[in-house]
Amino acid sequence: MDVHASLRGVTRIYPARAGRPPLHALGPLDLDLRRGEFLSVVGPSGCGKSTLLDVVAGLALPSAGTVTFEGQPVLGRVPEGIGVVFQEDASFPWLTVEDNVAFGLRRAGTDPAEVRRRVDYALGFMGLADFARAYPAQLSGGMRQRVCIARTLVLRPRLILLDEPFGALDQQTRLLMGDELLRLWRETGATVMLITHALDEANLLSDRIGVMSARPGVWIETVQTGWPRDRDSTLAARPNFGAVSARLWASIRGESIKALGQAREGAGR
Amino acid sequence: MADGASALAAAERQDRLEAWGGVALTVLSLAALWQGLHYLAGDSAIASLPATLRETWHLLSGPRYWPHFRETMSAFLWALLIAVTGGVGIGVALGGHRLSGEVAEPVLVALYSIPKVTLYPVVLLFFGIGLNAKIAFGALHGVIPVAIFAMNAVRNVNPTWLRTAATMNLGPLQTARHILVPATIPEIFSGLRIGLSLTLLGVMIGELFASQRGIGHLLMTSIEVHDVRRIMAVVLIVSVLAVTLNALMLAIDRRLHRRV
Amino acid sequence: MTKAAWIRLALLAAAIGGLEGACRAGWLPRTAIIPPTEMAAGGWRAVASGELNEDMAQTFSVVAIAIMVSLAGGFLVGFAIHGRPRLRRALDPFLGAYYAIPHFAFYPLLIVLFGLGPGPLIALAVMFGVVAMIVATMNGLDRVPRVLGKTAQVMRLTGTDELWRVRLPAALPHLFAGVKLAIAYSFIGVIAGEFILSTKGIGHAIAFAYDNFDARSMYGLILFVLLLVASVNLTLHTVEQRLIQRRSR
Numbered sequence: 001m002d003v004h005a006s007l008r009g010v011t012r013i014y015p016a017r018a019g020r021p022p023l024h025a026l027g028p029l030d031l032d033l034r035r036g037e038f039l040s041v042v043g044p045s046g047c048g049k050s051t052l053l054d055v056v057a058g059l060a061l062p063s064a065g066t067v068t069f070e071g072q073p074v075l076g077r078v079p080e081g082i083g084v085v086f087q088e089d090a091s092f093p094w095l096t097v098e099d100n101v102a103f104g105l106r107r108a109g110t111d112p113a114e115v116r117r118r119v120d121y122a123l124g125f126m127g128l129a130d131f132a133r134a135y136p137a138q139l140s141g142g143m144r145q146r147v148c149i150a151r152t153l154v155l156r157p158r159l160i161l162l163d164e165p166f167g168a169l170d171q172q173t174r175l176l177m178g179d180e181l182l183r184l185w186r187e188t189g190a191t192v193m194l195i196t197h198a199l200d201e202a203n204l205l206s207d208r209i210g211v212m213s214a215r216p217g218v219w220i221e222t223v224q225t226g227w228p229r230d231r232d233s234t235l236a237a238r239p240n241f242g243a244v245s246a247r248l249w250a251s252i253r254g255e256s257i258k259a260l261g262q263a264r265e266g267a268g269r
Numbered sequence: 270m271a272d273g274a275s276a277l278a279a280a281e282r283q284d285r286l287e288a289w290g291g292v293a294l295t296v297l298s299l300a301a302l303w304q305g306l307h308y309l310a311g312d313s314a315i316a317s318l319p320a321t322l323r324e325t326w327h328l329l330s331g332p333r334y335w336p337h338f339r340e341t342m343s344a345f346l347w348a349l350l351i352a353v354t355g356g357v358g359i360g361v362a363l364g365g366h367r368l369s370g371e372v373a374e375p376v377l378v379a380l381y382s383i384p385k386v387t388l389y390p391v392v393l394l395f396f397g398i399g400l401n402a403k404i405a406f407g408a409l410h411g412v413i414p415v416a417i418f419a420m421n422a423v424r425n426v427n428p429t430w431l432r433t434a435a436t437m438n439l440g441p442l443q444t445a446r447h448i449l450v451p452a453t454i455p456e457i458f459s460g461l462r463i464g465l466s467l468t469l470l471g472v473m474i475g476e477l478f479a480s481q482r483g484i485g486h487l488l489m490t491s492i493e494v495h496d497v498r499r500i501m502a503v504v505l506i507v508s509v510l511a512v513t514l515n516a517l518m519l520a521i522d523r524r525l526h527r528r529v
Numbered sequence: 530m531t532k533a534a535w536i537r538l539a540l541l542a543a544a545i546g547g548l549e550g551a552c553r554a555g556w557l558p559r560t561a562i563i564p565p566t567e568m569a570a571g572g573w574r575a576v577a578s579g580e581l582n583e584d585m586a587q588t589f590s591v592v593a594i595a596i597m598v599s600l601a602g603g604f605l606v607g608f609a610i611h612g613r614p615r616l617r618r619a620l621d622p623f624l625g626a627y628y629a630i631p632h633f634a635f636y637p638l639l640i641v642l643f644g645l646g647p648g649p650l651i652a653l654a655v656m657f658g659v660v661a662m663i664v665a666t667m668n669g670l671d672r673v674p675r676v677l678g679k680t681a682q683v684m685r686l687t688g689t690d691e692l693w694r695v696r697l698p699a700a701l702p703h704l705f706a707g708v709k710l711a712i713a714y715s716f717i718g719v720i721a722g723e724f725i726l727s728t729k730g731i732g733h734a735i736a737f738a739y740d741n742f743d744a745r746s747m748y749g750l751i752l753f754v755l756l757l758v759a760s761v762n763l764t765l766h767t768v769e770q771r772l773i774q775r776r777s778r
């Protein structure tokens with residue numbers, strides 16, 4: 001097995017802050033991301049999914065355990081070759097859409113003609129060609145999220161981490177964007193880790209789905225979907241599609257109830 | 270959860286300890302800076318800390334200088350009262366009426382930015398020498414920031430909250446009591462905090478000229494006869510007063526803002 | 530121009546006209562206030578006569594230096610404190626109370642430290658302007674969404690690049706509030722310093738006119754200063770509004 005990134009015994013505890021005790025958000029957990037695989041992570045709200053993404057990307061240091069990417073330890077800096085699309089809107093409001101998308105390429109000193117070519121392609125790909133000169137403030141939330149996806153993809157990362165990238169999109173666009181993401185994944189051979197709370201989406205897109213417990217998040221199950229590499233949203237019509245979704249829901253239901261309880265307790269304080 | 274509660278209490282204790290430690294360190298650094306400047310610039314520019322403290326004690330211990338402090342304090346309180354009621358009144362009115370707010374905002378901002386000391390002769394001509402001129406001058410400094418903050422506070426009230434109040438059939442008084450006041454108080458309070466400092470400064474600048482009493486007058490006479498010790502002592506007294514008032518208001522401010 | 534701007538202009542014109550009328554009709558004592566037209570004439574005479582050229586040169590150069598030092602220094606110090614939350618928490622009560630401290634009391638010290646020229650005045654104005662910029666810088670940096678910082682990290686930007694390309698533009702609208710304040714405060718610091726302590730500059734000229742019962746020059750110069758500062762401020766305000774408008778969602 002060709003391991004692209006791996007976590008060993010990783011936990012993350014947010015330190016105490018003004019009037020708040022320390023918070024154990026994640027782990028301990030292990031993870032091996034295989035090169036070229038499409039892994040989804042599902043889990044109840046607040047279980048530490050975004051925290052997991054931060055740790056894998058090198059945006060946060062684990063409180064215990066180790067992280068490696070392409071054989072090198074990840075030590076509080078983001079290694080070259082990782083691209084991240086965040087849960088929140090991360091478009092730069094002071095740049096036009098095309099300048100947003102070109103941002104990383106220009107910082108990396110890419111040749112202007114090449115920047116132009118890749119940006120135009122990405123804008124077309126993401127359905128943003130007509131808005132190249134617009135500022136993010138003029139776009140809808142879903143379009144801004146697409147700007148962020150394009151900005152990440154033009155850099156051709158070998159490992160793509162996506163945190164609820166389709167959260168702001170309507171269901172139809174969501175399905176179409178999922179298909180595009182699958183196509184891109186096949187064409188580039190990148191490894192993808194997708195965080196989502198939509199069980200069907202995880203089912204549709206992934207080779208493998210990790211199900212997390214309520215906080216502190218640990219794996220409670222890993223589900224292999226067994227879908228062919230060449231797939232798209234028509235998968236949903238297959239008879240065993242429902243079975244996978246049902247299995248995911250069965251394993252996550254209890255945890256979601258627990259997470260809701262945690263939230264109520266937090267509110268009660 | 271018992272252990273959760275005790276962990277929270279421990280975290281809060283730790284937090285308070287750190288806050289006080291930080292303040293103590295800041296005071297020590299300021300004292301060190303002061304002494305450093307004293308050694309660098311000499312006695313004729315900045316009195317040493319011990320000498321200043323002795324002078325401060327001298328000023329505060331006997332009743333001889335109390336009238337000055339009393340005079341400044343009463344002018345300050347009157348000015349503050351005027352600045353706060355006037356500022357909140359103006360701000361709430363302008364915040365509540367969109368067009369008036371748009372008309373007035375640049376004027377307020379421009380008024381805030383002008384060197385108000387140039388208006389001092391005008392104030393004197395209108396109010397004459399004495400308490401009234403100081404009060405007017407202090408209020409003039411404080412009223413505009415209070416008004417600007419209050420205006421923005423009212424403007425930023427989420428219209429959905431008002432619609433929610435309407436769906437609950439709240440009358441205007443109830444809406445004010447349960448929606449508008451709690452929604453605007455934190456921001457208005459921040460304005461008061463800034464207005465307070467500027468009002469105090471305004472009153473003291475007002476006392477610099479054409480006044481026979483007050484901290485500002487004390488300061489001006491000390492500057493004229495170059496009594497560096499007294500200058501520093503007065504600055505120390507004013508600074509301690511301002512920092513204490515401000516720290517108190519900051520604590521309240523934080524508490525108010527934590528909820529929103 | 531917007532409707533609000535027209536109304537503002539009309540109100541201002543009415544106020545000035547009213548004052549003019551009240552003065553001419555003798556409702557206001559001439560010893561206290563003179564008609565705006567006479568103020569304007571007095572201001573024009575004082576400025577155009579050339580007698581004040583030296584004072585104006587002094588005031589404007591001092592203000593310009595103070596503004597630059599306040600902006601650059603305030604940004605750097607604010608940035609440094611922002612990265613140290615504990616230091617910041619300890620400083621907060623002091624920063625908030627800062628503007629109540631009568632800074633001109635430090636003038637003797639400043640003269641010893643900076644000599645007799647414009648140095649002490651610059652220092653006084655910087656003391657006044659810099660803290661507004663420090664506070665605004667910290668507030669502005671606070672409002673930069675954390676996710677933008679993370680994005681910069683993912684793009685592997687270095688410290689200065691991150692600051693220059695991401696943090697600064699993200700905080701810009703908020704920093705602008707500080708720029709406005711620092712400029713206004715630098716003006717206030719210089720004019721007030723001249724008024725109270727100096728023997729040169731526009732602020733001193735106003736005090737001098739006041740002491741000599743020269744109401745025309747005094748009001749004329751006050752008007753000149755107010756118009757100047759207000760127009761600088763309005764220009765900045767307009768730029769700021771544009772900036773905010775482009776970004777508001």
Ligand SMILES: Nc1ncnc2c1ncn2[C@@H]1O[C@H](COP(=O)(O)OP(=O)(O)OP(=O)(O)O)[C@@H](O)[C@H]1O
Pocket residue numbers: 014023025043044045046047048049050051052087197215
């Ligand atoms: N910077 C932080 N400081 C302290 N606690 C944090 C911080 N970030 C997140 N947390 C807490 O850690 C826990 C996990 O947060 P995280 O954002 O990883 O959850 P998530 O699974 O991504 O949630 P969601 O599904 O809502 O996005 C939550 O309880 C959250 O409140």
Ligand SMILES: [Mg+2]
Pocket residue numbers: 049050051087163
């Ligand atoms: Mg999340």
